[in-house]
Amino acid sequence: MIIANEITGRLTWGAFLHALITEGAVVGMALALLALAALVTYKRRWRWLWTEWLTTVDPKKLGVMYILVAITMLVRSGADVLLMRLQQATSVGSSQGVIPTSMFQQLFSAHGTIMIFFVAMGLMFGIINLVLPLQIGSRDVAFPFLNATSFWLFAAGMALVNVSLGIGQFSAAGWLAYPPLSELQYSPGVGVSYWIWSLQIAGIGSLLAAVNFFVTILRMRCPGMTLMKMPMFAWSVLCSMFLAMFAFPILTVTLALLFLDRAIGTHFFTGGGGGNMMMYVNLIWAWGHPEVYILVLPAFGIYSEVVATFSRKPLFGYASMVAALVAITILAFSVWVHHFFTMGAGADVNGFFGIMTMIIAVPTGVKIFNWLATMFRGRIKFATPMYWFMGFVGLFTIGGVAGVMLAMPAIDFQLHNSLFLVAHFHTMLVSGVLFGDFAGLIYWFPKVCGFRLNERLLKYSFWCWFIGFIVVFVPLYILGFMGATRRLDHYAASTGWQPLFIISGLGSLIIAAGLALLILQVGVSIRQRATTRDVDGDPWNGRTLEWTTTSPPPVYNFATIPVVHGRDPFWAAKQEDAAPPETRAFGDIHMPKNTPVGMFVGGFAFVVGFTLIWHIYWLTILAVLGILITAAIRTTSTDESEYTIRAAEVARLESSRQGVLV
């Protein structure tokens, strides 16, 4: 019996007790954080951490922080995967495997949530922050303070998911928490509440970031850069942010309604009392399907940049690439029902949404053909980003075939919720999103850090990911045909599934090796940086504006705002062999001041989420007041929120940077 206490709500000592393996993970994470804090203290870097990073509003630094969080979460989720694979490989017949059902169900719920919200979204926003302002010749984003706030909301959501490991438990209702399973009646614990509030807080951060980048692209392009002269990555971000602006409010409302059901007994989605659980399923996928394109479009943009650069040719069919992006953006909102053909919507509805889904294959196919045509008559340099692209084309095409099958309602009845479906969407998300983000990270790494990564180790990492992926997911495709459904923590020996689950488990070890190589090679690369330094800011013979500035770029990105006359302006300039003018007239540059307010807002948001989960309402009120008051102080403050770098100072900085270049 849970009795709410006025001070600590429903939080009791019991919430801290867990299975040994969970406690191990919690202790491990706590020790890692402590070690990090000790290192910062030992190196006397607290002030540096505060002024250079925690309070920053520089999108380049926010981008790095997004990526660090995302990679950390990728490691955590990878560990979750290994446990799930181990369970499914061993839990057959009389054996119950290695972990209890409740933990297994939390693992797959957390895996989906973390991979989408804190890995894929984190990598995406990280790369957008790093690259987009540079690509459009801008010094900053439209709303720098809002940008920092978005990051800290993202971090607060991430922290909530991980706190659930140590205090209470996470949702066991799957990554989309369909009611009525996610309602209080069937999930009375705090798990679903953790899910709701981590997504709600991170989701609001994503929505704000989407508005920010949408406005940035529309308002802050450099002179001469018309929409049709933008790099394709900028176009893909524009489309993705457009989707996010319309999709994320749906998520916000849906989560809020589910929370009201659970907290105050409303009946929006409950079984009885006039609730409509299918309304939830419609709403969550009206966000959820566009979300897939929110993630994949920027990755398509990255591939467009990578293929053009390494083929030494302009991107083929620019206009049709833009048309394809826009077509996908519009169609993305018209296919959500294909996630539940099996709920009996009727032949006309299913047929319509099946056809709409198939139509998306057309613009996607056009993009792939245009990439191939970009390679045609090129001089292709197979640097590692190209490896990820090649792997993407191979896997994405196969995954697309599976997708066309699933788009046909009559086939979907047989494959929905099976491991075939699981294999399909992993193929699309891993090759489409993750491989794309990896390609982008490797491609733009020298721009951010000033030296290239270790190509040889990266190639080993790629092969581990690529081969490991096949070894993990081909068995899952077959298991789907064998009638194996997702999320099973136990199955009968007579099914004959075990050998395939074991092979799949071995494959996950190969991917783990790939991930380890991907991370560890950064250390090797740092040690070798003297030989791989990017001295001229243009390590790949690039085409777009981000390669015209130094690596790493100055805080203001460009000393003088560039003026462009066509696509691929840097490539064109290099062809004309025009030497940069000796003396440039520098002007004063206005940049936003650092501020800790974004971090405070994120911190308060974390408290809001945590206290709502545990019913510590007095603290919720204080934390909400905290957000409102800090925001009010920030907006009414008479302090200048910008500072000026005088022209003379810019000239001095630039001459010292030019010195580095020589």
Add this chain to the structure above:
Amino acid sequence: MPVIGRSKRVLAAVALLVLAIVGALVVLAAYLRSVDISVLEPKGPIASQEQHLIIITALLSLFVVIPVLGLVVAFAVKYREGNTKAQYSPTLASSKRFETVWWIYPSALIVILSIITWNSAHSLDPFKPLDSKTQALTIQVVSLDWKWLFIYPDQGVACVNEMVIPNDTPVDLLLTSDAPMNSFWIPQLSGQIYAMPGMQTQLHLEASSAGTFRGLSANISGAGFSGMTFSTSSRSMPAFREWIDATLRSPKTLDQQAYSVLARPTENAPISCFTDSDASLFSSIILRYMAPGSPSMNMAPGSS
């Protein structure tokens, strides 16, 4: 030594790799022959039409897969940096003709697939009764925490976690849930359909031979979800009648009270059968989720 030795070593490595892959495929093939690949080995007309669709779609997809994979490998090899003999056109950026081709080519394929999609969405609609001269058998299915209840309204029997059907006879399934959502799936007989509280869905299927087929829930429904398997036993009509008669003699009856005990959460429930004394049980389960005290809400489930 360096050049020839290296190429020989590469050759040996490639040969070994090919051998390993072929070996793995042979083992995989042998394994796959020894197990049931339910979806591809259908035992009823619905599942077998769905299997045909899977194969047709896969074959049609090859019209895209083969050119894409072929071209990407061919271009990668031909236009690699090291091959200076290949033509290099650093300004080639568009071609109206070619771009038109690859807007139209996938579109044409999608038109064909869309026609198949629309037609099969109708012909294989799970709510559509099967065409058959044989009188259909109606079974009401209730998903519970965490077991399946099969009610035979016309025969007056009910069973937990076992569905017995006559072969070559259409079966009309009416489904609901008195628990979170589940998805009812017998891969060898037909695709799945959700069972949801307060709602009734339908599924129509037929077994074309006698046999036992695995059934399960395909949608996460809580702690006992993995154990929500059931067995579907298809028998000749005489054997089916015999089973009904035997079950009618079961000492257990399924009235509202027995049902409320049954509906309590249990995991891995064993097969057990009842004589069904309450003919309105199924509709009463659905109505429990409707607005209270409104008999007009009775939507007469069970009419098929």
